[in-house]
Amino acid sequence: MLTILADGLMPLVDELFLEFGTILRFDGRMPSPEQLAQADVLLVRSVTQVDAALLAQAPKLRFIGSATIGTDHLDIKTIEEKGIFWTAAPGCNADAVADYVLSAVLNWQTMTGRDLPALTVGIVGVGNIGSRLSRRLNALGVKVLCCDPPKAEPGFISLAQMLPQVDVLTLHVPGGSATHKMLGADTLAAMKNGALLINSCRGSVVDNAALVSWLEAGRGEAVLDVYETEPDFDTRLLGLARWLTPHIAGHSIEGKRRGTWMLYEALCRHQGLSPSGHFGNWLPAPAVTHVTGTLAEVRRLGNLVYDIRDDDAWFRQGLLAGKTFDVLRRSYPKRREWGSLDTTFVEDGAKVWALASH
Numbered sequence: 001m002l003t004i005l006a007d008g009l010m011p012l013v014d015e016l017f018l019e020f021g022t023i024l025r026f027d028g029r030m031p032s033p034e035q036l037a038q039a040d041v042l043l044v045r046s047v048t049q050v051d052a053a054l055l056a057q058a059p060k061l062r063f064i065g066s067a068t069i070g071t072d073h074l075d076i077k078t079i080e081e082k083g084i085f086w087t088a089a090p091g092c093n094a095d096a097v098a099d100y101v102l103s104a105v106l107n108w109q110t111m112t113g114r115d116l117p118a119l120t121v122g123i124v125g126v127g128n129i130g131s132r133l134s135r136r137l138n139a140l141g142v143k144v145l146c147c148d149p150p151k152a153e154p155g156f157i158s159l160a161q162m163l164p165q166v167d168v169l170t171l172h173v174p175g176g177s178a179t180h181k182m183l184g185a186d187t188l189a190a191m192k193n194g195a196l197l198i199n200s201c202r203g204s205v206v207d208n209a210a211l212v213s214w215l216e217a218g219r220g221e222a223v224l225d226v227y228e229t230e231p232d233f234d235t236r237l238l239g240l241a242r243w244l245t246p247h248i249a250g251h252s253i254e255g256k257r258r259g260t261w262m263l264y265e266a267l268c269r270h271q272g273l274s275p276s277g278h279f280g281n282w283l284p285a286p287a288v289t290h291v292t293g294t295l296a297e298v299r300r301l302g303n304l305v306y307d308i309r310d311d312d313a314w315f316r317q318g319l320l321a322g323k324t325f326d327v328l329r330r331s332y333p334k335r336r337e338w339g340s341l342d343t344t345f346v347e348d349g350a351k352v353w354a355l356a357s358h
């Protein structure tokens with residue numbers, strides 16, 4: 001029997017992992033030394049730094065799972081040197097982040113009176129999130145430019161080529177040394193005047209001091225979900241950013257539960273077992289399952305599914321009420337993904353195309 005030590009906010013842990021042994025839960029960013037000393041399996045979120053100091057306290061550890069897409073909180077080199085198996089949950093909340101960015105783009109476009117087909121959006125990092133976003137924006141008739149040097153696909157361009165061309169620049173690269181401050185004073189200066197920068201990947205990708213100067217100079221606008229020094233952040237951004245949120249872009253019901261499910265499947269494989277059931281069993285039925293309308297109507301309905309402006313207001317009100325970044329993340333309201341809804345677009349009464357839920 002295994003001792004499984006899991007982040008207290010991770011959903012479905014009791015339901016899925018009890019068959020493997022005993023479950024211990026930890027609150028906050030770090031487990032206690034007593035818990036670490038017992039753990040065979042460690043299940044974390046992005047807020048727990050799994051580094052040499054943590055690993056030194058966990059001599060029995062054989063399996064580490066992070067219910068996240070990002071892995072920059074894992075010291076993979078040290079984990080592998082110690083012969084510990086590790087895994088994350090690639091793509092688990094990619095649709096939720098795509099919903100977040102789409103809501104930001106559509107509400108910004110409406111608010112600034114720009115014409116949707118005249119908009120050019122630049123996507124930096126065209127992996128699980130970037131490619132989903134690109135497909136959705138293309139379907140709405142928005143011009144999309146892509147930058148992803150590691151993929152080097154035909155038609156992709158460099159960041160330097162992209163910056164002066166785009167009205168919206170949205171970042172979807174991994175955190176870590178290779179992307180550290182890839183957007184700084186020089187790159188921001190190369191953007192179009194009045195452009196919107198969206199950062200929902202990792203705070204370290206944007207030099208926050210340079211961003212503050214760029215915003216103070218009125219050069220452009222920003223929508224931010226992540227910050228360089230989380231859970232702290234530069235509070236000047238509250239007065240400067242169009243919308244900001246406390247690292248919740250991926251926090252849909254589906255995204256969180258899929259993350260735990262992917263770790264369950266990985267532990268089953270690691271133990272030579274077959275998973276029981278399938279992920280769909282663990283999703284509650286959505287309140288609304290199907291919507292039909294013109295593109296304009298469905299766009300308005302989109303704000304009922306997810307509206308970034310509500311999260312911005314909830315974050316600001318929470319801060320004013322004295323709540324911290326982490327406390328607010330813990331109490332984030334439950335949110336469904338666009339994918340929970342079948343959407344049919346009609347024009348002059350005829351079906352144009354449908355977006356099926358999955």
Ligand SMILES: NC(=O)c1ccc[n+]([C@@H]2O[C@H](COP(=O)([O-])OP(=O)(O)OC[C@H]3O[C@@H](n4cnc5c(N)ncnc54)[C@H](O)[C@@H]3O)[C@@H](O)[C@H]2O)c1
Pocket residue numbers: 069070071090091093094097124125126127128129130147148149150151172173174175178179182200201202225226247248249250251
């Ligand atoms: N805010 C949130 O709640 C939230 C949720 C999920 C993921 N994320 C972050 O978003 C990141 C992207 O997620 P994903 O699922 O698309 O990951 P992914 O691994 O599927 O895609 C990342 C892409 O970035 C590309 N890339 C790497 N370095 C690059 C560079 N220097 N320039 C341009 N492209 C580069 C890669 O080739 C890859 O295609 C994650 O690593 C994570 O840090 C944030």
Ligand SMILES: O=C(O)[C@H](O)[C@H](O)COP(=O)(O)O
Pocket residue numbers: 045046047067068069070071093247250251
């Ligand atoms: O990389 C990810 O998947 C996200 O950053 C993740 O959704 C952040 O949420 P957390 O793990 O902190 O709950």
